[in-house]
Amino acid sequence: MAIQQLETVGKKFHDATKHSPLSVMLDPNYVDAITQPSAFKIYPKFYRRFELDKENPVHDFIRLTSTITFEKRYKYDSYQLRVNPSAGALYPSDVYVQIRGIKGIIDGIYHLEVATNSLTLVYELIDDGLESYILPDCLVKGFIFLVSSVYYRSSWKYKNRSLRYCFLDSGHHLGAIAAAAYLYQKAIQVIFDFDKIELNRDLGFENKEFVTASVISGEIKPKTVRKLRSPLPFVSPTDYFEANPFIEAGYRNTVLNDTARDLFSNRKLVPEIPYFNCPPEKFLPTILGRRSARAFKGGTITQAEWEQIWHCLQQTLPTINQENIVIYLVVNRVEGIETGLYKELQLLKAGDFREQAKYLCVNQALARDSAITLFFASHYDNYQTAMQIAGWLGQRLYLISNYLGIGCSGIGAYHDDETKKILGTSQDILYAMAIGR
Template sequence: MSGNRDHDASRRYHEATRHSRESVRASSHGLDWSNKPEPFKIYPDLPVTPLPRDFPVPTMDALAAISGEVDAAAPLDLERLAALLFFSAGVTRRQTYPGGGVMYFRAAPSTGALFQTEVYVVAGGVTGLAAGVYHFSPGDFALRQLRAGDFCGALAIAAADEDLASRPAVLALTAIYWRNTWKYQARGYRHLFWDSGTMLANLLAAATALALPARAVAGFVDLEVNGLLAVDPEKEGALLLAPVGGPAGFAPSPPVIATIAPPMIPLSESEVDYPLLRDAYANSALDSEAEVMAWREAAWRSARPPAGVLVPLPPPRPSAGRPLADTILARGSTREFSGAAIGAEELSTALWHATRGGQADVPSGLVDLYLTVHAVEGIEPGAYAYHPAAHTLELLKRGDFRQEAAYLCLEQALGGMSSSTVFFLADLDALLETYGNRGYRLANLEAGLIGGRLYLGAYAQRFGATGLTFYDRDVIAFFSPHAAGREAIFVTALGRSVKTSAHAPLLNPSPPSGERAG
């Protein structure tokens, strides 16, 4: 019997992992650098298929790729698959530090640059690649075969979605818990979905630019998918499926899924277990095809209509003049904002494209976007709610809230030195009532997806972005009464880097205050 409908499980997790000024200062957690997890999962004994490095480069305009759709599907061959994997999860650059340490930066950002998201390829009809289940190894840019045979049909059964059986490949995103909890402890469960959502933003945009239809599937029988991928859900769990490519005819009946446990090189000498995270994952599992179908049919409520003082945004740019490949390769989490302004059209464009496009097995609009505007030409500084359908801002209160925004973002100056900081909030009670504990996964996943698209939209327009964490209750208090009853989920800050501007006012993060809009 599934525990997905025990709504209290996600509530308990959320309450236990809230950040507050007091909890952060009281924490005694320190980083054991001698036991830091290795950045790559390594199967030493599996057959290796090197991926071609002369893959096609996605030259479509980045904004068109973020929110566009595929008109005519290209065939999925090994070269296109290599491109999709590289621009979703590949190593884009390396940095060597004094003493010989190396940091491997990836195509998609990750909390703390820990990169706990793993990618598996379930291939059935990829030209140039034998049917099978593969693990993508970004370190040496290769696939390692876990199983031989076409298992797309097995995923179709697990996801209660026969369309998966007709696709040439399905990508599965998982997360290795310890790689993130080493730094962030049990709160890392949230990060699993922020980061997989951010990677999904890259994946969907790259697929569109490569003329490969793709969509997200969040509903599936966890036990079956984890078993197929040969991962131990006590340590690594499936988060998301993404069928890729045009229909290629239905797959044959899947082979018998034997239990396998291929040897792996340990990530570190020892691991710290966080039962709170494991329980949160287990309690949001779906146990049968029938349960998946019922879960997917749940009806989500309509968005709150705009009201009060409305600030229409200028029309978004349809293109930025920067190819997707260049945008992804230029992307990096901004380390210091200058405080300089971006234009209203730039903010409008980033918001528009971040909240459009893409297909999934559940509706969008599960999270609400709230903003502090600090330096956007043509928009009065203040606190706002964004309404995607109307593409308009609702003014909540006027004022310069740089100090407050920095405070809300765990007293990090980035939150206030940005041009605008976007806070993702969710009606958690409604989500849990509709989707059970898996609704908690969905809220964090969608926030990560939109945050990832904001990254791409910002870098496409040649300004910066970064993801941030926050003081949970203080965020809600700041945006209330409009945000009453919601919970803080994620934060993305947008603005110009100090590398492109000399203007850098000093901040002294302080608790929220300010005059409410009338």
């Protein structure tokens, strides 16, 4: 019964944020760039900070989950791009990490300050910690990452549709954490269903920021850990804020409720090293060099390259909250593979769908000039989880494509109903992506 309710509620929020040719015309998302809220959360200066040292493997593991990798300078402005992509480069997601039992680091909860590559100690642990909200009766010796979403950074521009982008971006950030874990051969487990509402309150987030997912990496021992003995004070994650009741309701209504959580209780968590089909020692340049393709020249990719990419996408994600995502493909330019519309690897309709793909993706040429344009579809159980899993898969697609020297871009803007119609599916379209030369 509880799961049934969630299905309906999550879908209601997805349906309310559909794009159509009319909606895009009526609201083209124009904003005055100088009013953009800050993309970096900075705790007050009296908090203790520890700079992350690239030469220290533990520090570097944490740094690579979020760091800035490229700076684009314009006449009056500059953009700092990161290991994780973000819709509109607005970066709603932030990362916190609880560190326990690691030599040379104070046991505590830290905010990862991306602007300075440092950890801000926001809470020292005694007999308490994040475990009690996420994994009751367990103690984690190692790391518990939290990904949060500062929704106003995205809703400032994308209004209600930013609910999607907050979840997708959070999923990409999980993918970035998984990539850093792979590089340092650390086992992880991602958990989406836990007491997020209580945790948001105790972390002092008010309605400005919300936890979307957690990542456990370490040794899990049976032990009772107390909830945080004193809540954290509120620290504003942006310089100004405008509430969006739709986003707040969309988040709250898609957090798994108690009844649903009971189904997942008794968790047997076994962290695993995430999968990538490239040697870990060769992976650093891929993490640091990941970028979104801004245009494709229209060249082909080979069948062997596509098979490697597909193989990577098929590997299970280390999480106990799986959601089934079906990938539809518009194959435009793959040597040895017939052009047309595919459901996974099954040809649905042969032919040239390039112009249609461009039209569906709100006239973005990337979808036409790609080798393949992908659509992630789902009859999800839980919307918040499914969107994050789509983003996580998206991060995998970026990394494996870029590793092979193939361009990739996320595409959050597409006409929902028309895409479903062309693909011939009743499943919701959660995300689109394009890969190519």
